[in-house]
Amino acid sequence: DAMVIQNPRYQVTQFGKPVTLSCSQTLNHNVMYWYQQKSSQAPKLLFHYYDKDFNNEADTPDNFQSRRPNTSFCFLDIRSPGLGDAAMYLCATSTRGRGSNQPQHFGDGTRLSIL
Amino acid sequence: AQKITQTQPGMFVQEKEAVTLDCTYDTSDPSYGLFWYKQPSSGEMIFLIYQGSYDQQNATEGRYSLNFQKARKSANLVISASQLGDSAMYFCAMRGATGNQFYFGTGTSLTVIP
DSSP: OOOEEEEOSEEEEOTTOOEEEEEEESSOOSEEEEEEEOTTSOOEEEEEEETTEEEEOTTSOTTEEEEOSSSSEEEEEESSOOGGGOEEEEEEEEOOOSTTOOOOEEOOOEEEEEO | OOEEEOOOSEEEEETTSOEEEOOEEEOOOSSEEEEEEEEOTTOOOEEEEEEETTOSSOOEETTEEEEEETTTTEEEEEEOSOOGGGOEEEEEEEEESSSSOEEEOOOEEEEEEO
């Protein structure tokens, strides 16, 4: 089945220690997104790629960076995680089809804890 | 600017009953899409149903239907014959005809009571 896969499902890191979350997709979608979601809140868009074009949200901290080496993979790098970065991180994909009828397909998320 | 509003932080429904989750939106785009997602406690976001702004009929997918009232800018989700497994957070989202961003509401937590 075509899908969006996030690894790992749970990640524990130390305060200030760089961490990388990964996302892969078999849907061949040209748009990939990273969201941060804290408890009982809506997902907050950090950035997205349209093919290789990177689009950063204005309020995304510099501490968060992303790489998309090819269509299938996208990575979220947190350079110096703080306690406030503990959250669920969701990867999603979509296509840039005609109009607005293409939904996002989400991975299962990575729950990040900071010690 | 695009905005999605979900005014019900929490809802309760008796098993086998129907429930309506409210969603209103604001956009200046002439063409847009509206989506509902379900997020169980395990965290994954599951796409449920889509409604296009030019669709003449309300969308339906199994027990899910969308009550779309364009003039009122509302896109309420109706879940019929609620099941215990429907207990989850539900998010309404919108996408414009141009651009790749999705705009999410704050969500409604639904609890199905046996």
